[in-house]
Amino acid sequence: MAEGTQQDPAQTGTHSAVRRDWTRAEVQALFALPFNDLLFRAHSLHRANFEPNAVQLSTLLSIKTGACPEDCAYCPQSARFDTGLKAEALLPLEEVKRAAAEAKANGATRFCMGAAWRSPKDRDLEKVAAMVREVKALGLESCVTLGMLKPHQAEQLADAGLDYYNHNLDTSPEYYGEIISTRTYEDRLDTLENVRAAGVKVCCGGIVGMGESDGDRAELLRTLANLPQQPESVPINELVPVAGTPLGETAKLDPFEFVRTIAVARILMPRSYVRLSAGRTEMSDEMQALCFFAGANSIFYGERLLTTGNPQNDRDRALFERLGVKPETRVTTEVAVSCGT
Ligand code: SAM
Ligand code: DTB
Ligand code: SF4
Numbered sequence: 001m002a003e004g005t006q007q008d009p010a011q012t013g014t015h016s017a018v019r020r021d022w023t024r025a026e027v028q029a030l031f032a033l034p035f036n037d038l039l040f041r042a043h044s045l046h047r048a049n050f051e052p053n054a055v056q057l058s059t060l061l062s063i064k065t066g067a068c069p070e071d072c073a074y075c076p077q078s079a080r081f082d083t084g085l086k087a088e089a090l091l092p093l094e095e096v097k098r099a100a101a102e103a104k105a106n107g108a109t110r111f112c113m114g115a116a117w118r119s120p121k122d123r124d125l126e127k128v129a130a131m132v133r134e135v136k137a138l139g140l141e142s143c144v145t146l147g148m149l150k151p152h153q154a155e156q157l158a159d160a161g162l163d164y165y166n167h168n169l170d171t172s173p174e175y176y177g178e179i180i181s182t183r184t185y186e187d188r189l190d191t192l193e194n195v196r197a198a199g200v201k202v203c204c205g206g207i208v209g210m211g212e213s214d215g216d217r218a219e220l221l222r223t224l225a226n227l228p229q230q231p232e233s234v235p236i237n238e239l240v241p242v243a244g245t246p247l248g249e250t251a252k253l254d255p256f257e258f259v260r261t262i263a264v265a266r267i268l269m270p271r272s273y274v275r276l277s278a279g280r281t282e283m284s285d286e287m288q289a290l291c292f293f294a295g296a297n298s299i300f301y302g303e304r305l306l307t308t309g310n311p312q313n314d315r316d317r318a319l320f321e322r323l324g325v326k327p328e329t330r331v332t333t334e335v336a337v338s339c340g341t
Helices: 024-031 035-049 093-105 122-137 151-159 185-197 214-225 255-268 285-294 313-323
Strands: 054-064 110-115 141-145 164-166 201-203 206-208 233-238 273-276 298-300
Touching: 024 035, 024 214, 024 255, 035 255, 035 285, 054 093, 054 122, 054 273, 093 110, 093 122, 110 122, 110 164, 122 141, 122 151, 151 185, 164 233, 185 201, 201 233, 206 214, 206 255, 214 255, 233 255, 255 273, 255 285, 273 285, 285 313
Parallel strands: 054 110, 054 298, 110 141, 141 164, 164 201, 206 233, 233 273, 273 298
Antiparallel strands: none
C-alpha cells in the first residue's frame, strides 16, 4: 500500500456486518482466492471481531457410548459397523461431575457431553438435564449433543440452563445422502430450529475430508452462514478415519484445503466461534497455527474427543506457549451473534 493511504475496510474485508445471503458463486470464489489473499482477508475479519490471540477451550465427554442405530458413515459409534468399540450405558451423574470438575481445573470454560443416540428418550433427558445443572454449578458453560430434539425436549434442556446444543449439518445437502441414510438434512434443520426456539445457543458445523468435493465444502459453509441465525459456534472437524467404518480408508484431505475451509468459515460467519475440532492429533503444529491465523478461535481440549484421541494437554499448552496464544478465561455465554443482513 502507498504511504499514507488509508486502509479501506471494504477492500481489506474488516467490516463485520453479518450477511446471510451468500451465493454459491461468491463462496466458491472465496475458496478460489490465492491462499495469501484468503488468509489475509479472513485474519483481518478475525481481528476486527475477536481478540486474535485468544482461543476458547471446550472439553468433551462421551456420556453414552456406541450402539447407535444411525448409519453415519464416519462414525465409530454406529451399531452397524464393527469398530471394536465397547458400548457403554449413560454415565452416572457423579462420574460426569468428576470429569467436568477436572476439565475446569485444566482450564476449559465449556463442558460438552455427547450421547450416541438418534434422539433422546424423555426419561434419559431428565438425567441429562441433571448433568447440565451440575456443569453449570461448577461455573462452566454447558453443551450437549444428543441427536434429534423435539421442541419440548429443547425447552427442558433450556430450563436446566443449557448454553449450547451441538447438532452438525456434517456436509453439503448434495453430498449428505452419501454419508447418512437414516435421517434427512431436513430433520437436522428441524432440530436446529427447535433448539433456537427454546433460546439455546447453536453449535453447528460439519466434517471435511469425507471424499466430498470442493463445491460440497463451499455448500456446507454457505448453508451454515445462510441459516435464519448463524450458529454461535461452528465446529469444523477433519474426518478421523476409523477402521471398520465405511470411511475408514478415506484419503487425507490436502491440509491447505482444510485451512481454506476455516478461513472461509471465518469470512462467512465473522462473529461466530470457529472451532478447530476433530482431527488435531494428526495435524502438525504449523497447520494448527495456520488455522488459528485463518480464524479458528476454539478447540476441543483434553486427551479424548468422544471415542478417539485428541492431543495431550501438554502438547496443546506447549503450542499455545510457542504461539503466544492464551486460553480464553471468560465464559462467553453472553456473546451475541447479530442476525441482521
Ligand atoms: N449422536 C448425536 C448426533 O449425531 O447428532 C451426537 C454425537 S455425534 C458423535 C457428534 C458429531 O461428531 C457428529 O455429528 C459428527 O460431526 C462428529 N463425528 C463423529 N465421528 C466423527 C469422525 N470419525 N470424525 C470427525 N467427526 C466425527
Ligand atoms: C463436533 O463437531 N465434534 C465433536 C463434538 N462436536 C461432539 C465430536 C468429534 C468426534 C470424533 C470421533 C470420536 O471421537 O468419536
Ligand atoms: Fe449415532 Fe451420532 Fe454416530 Fe451418527 S454421528 S452414528 S447419530 S452417534
